[in-house]
Amino acid sequence: MSKENQLFLVGEDNQLSKSIIELMNTSYEVIYIEEDSWSTDLRKYEPTIVIVYQGESESPVGLIKDIQAEFSNVLTIYVHSEENFDLLRDVTRAGAEDFIILPDEGGAFKERVAHLMEDRFSFSETAATGVHKRGNGQIFSFYSGKGGSGKTLLSTTFAQTLKFESTAQVIHIDFNFQYGGAETYLGIETTRSLIDLQPVINELNEHHIKNISETEPFSKLEVLISPRDAEMGEKIDQDFVIRLLRACKRHYDFIVLDLPSSMDLTTYTALEESDRIYYIMTLDTPAIRVLKHVEELINRLGAQTSEKLELLVNLAGRDNELTKKDLDRFIDRPITAEIRRDIKGVQAAINQGQPLRKEIKEKRLPAPAKDIQKWVASMLK
Ligand SMILES: Nc1ncnc2c1ncn2[C@@H]1O[C@H](COP(=O)(O)OP(=O)(O)OP(=O)(O)O)[C@@H](O)[C@H]1O
Numbered sequence: 010m011s012k013e014n015q016l017f018l019v020g021e022d023n024q025l026s027k028s029i030i031e032l033m034n035t036s037y038e039v040i041y042i043e044e045d046s047w048s049t050d051l052r053k054y055e056p057t058i059v060i061v062y063q064g065e066s067e068s069p070v071g072l073i074k075d076i077q078a079e080f081s082n083v084l085t086i087y088v089h090s091e092e093n094f095d096l097l098r099d100v101t102r103a104g105a106e107d108f109i110i111l112p113d114e115g116g117a118f119k120e121r122v123a124h125l126m127e128d129r130f131s132f133s134e135t136a137a138t139g140v141h142k143r144g145n146g147q148i149f150s151f152y153s154g155k156g157g158s159g160k161t162l163l164s165t166t167f168a169q170t171l172k173f174e175s176t177a178q179v180i181h182i183d184f185n186f187q188y189g190g191a192e193t194y195l196g197i198e199t200t201r202s203l204i205d206l207q208p209v210i211n212e213l214n215e216h217h218i219k220n221i222s223e224t225e226p227f228s229k230l231e232v233l234i235s236p237r238d239a240e241m242g243e244k245i246d247q248d249f250v251i252r253l254l255r256a257c258k259r260h261y262d263f264i265v266l267d268l269p270s271s272m273d274l275t276t277y278t279a280l281e282e283s284d285r286i287y288y289i290m291t292l293d294t295p296a297i298r299v300l301k302h303v304e305e306l307i308n309r310l311g312a313q314t315s316e317k318l319e320l321l322v323n324l325a326g327r328d329n330e331l332t333k334k335d336l337d338r339f340i341d342r343p344i345t346a347e348i349r350r351d352i353k354g355v356q357a358a359i360n361q362g363q364p365l366r367k368e369i370k371e372k373r374l375p376a377p378a379k380d381i382q383k384w385v386a387s388m389l390k
Pocket residue numbers: 153155156157158159160161162163185190269270323324325348349350351352355356359377
């Protein structure tokens with residue numbers, strides 16, 4: 010049988026392994042590998058998908074990490090008997106592609122395996138041609154505890170700029186589920202929104218995302234628009250966020266998040282999943298006070314999240330209350346970039362319903378767009 014038809018099961022011989030084998034062996038050659046000797050036994054094959062499942066040992070995280078470390082091209086799926094958000098988070102963080110609940114999701118399980126196989130084999134074709142490397146996208150979040158500090162303007166312009174300045178696959182996601190905002194800055198009108206992914210969230214793949222996303226016409230940046238509806242926004246939970254971000258990491262190089270100032274579970278989750286958090290700071294004392302508050306909350310998420318936070322100074326200009334030097338004195342965080350204020354330039358674009366960036370080489374860019382261009386260029390180097 011070909012590799013595309015082999016599934017590997019690593020763990021102890023228990024009820025769950027029996028059900029998995031029974032479920033999958035009509036479509037796949039299921040090869041059971043004992044947990045104690047997996048490292049040598051798996052080597053005899055060229056595994057594509059390895060299934061790890063609930064057993065006696067307390068946490069599967071170590072095993073998943075070890076398998077990922079030894080077989081960098083393998084996709085792991087974890088199977089559990091019940092919903093468990095903390096475990097879902099831990100195993101996805103350890104590198105698992107998917108978290109399946111059996112027997113509840115028995116029906117969807119096969120479909121998800123088929124999708125992953127398809128993904129992996131189309132991936133190796135593109136990898137072989139050297140066109141594009143996928144599978145490990147980076148998440149950049151734009152956040153501030155203070156409303157109106159420029160999260161939406163800067164995140165959209167940053168995402169556009171990444172797209173203009175590289176050949177990377179970039180997607181912008183608006184996490185302001187109630188009110189939205191990004192669509193206005195990007196000049197996009199649509200009735201589609203990321204809530205349309207809800208029915209397929211458990212088997213989310215590139216095609217689903219591309220069907221729902223909009224393309225910003227100038228930069229060809231892909232964007233997932235907010236539902237802009239309180240009731241619908243409430244349907245989006247941590248599980249949705251993790252699955253969406255995981256799928257985006259598989260298919261995009263850069264995922265740019267515009268987060269709301271309010272701290273709820275979805276914002277927390279997004280911050281935890283981020284590779285970098287750009288905290289937008291204005292040069293005034295209230296902004297420092299809010300940041301101190303946010304730092305307390307973020308520290309509760311653990312050192313790992315806190316370390317990812319960098320400052321992005323916005324609305325810099327002549328009449329700021331504080332200087333960058335003052336910030337350095339009060340806050341022990343690196344300042345990644347400084348974005349100037351340009352009320353006229355920004356207003357002109359927004360009034361025309363157009364984004365700040367329109368082409369790769371533009372002579373008369375508003376100051377914030379210029380500063381972001383400089384920053385992104387040095388980042389991509
Ligand atoms: N560097 C800048 N120069 C000029 N105007 C700016 C700049 N940054 C932000 N603005 C303006 O400030 C206002 C707030 O910006 P924006 O909507 O991006 O903030 P936000 O943090 O997303 O707000 P909210 O918390 O409401 O989502 C907008 O009118 C925007 O055009």
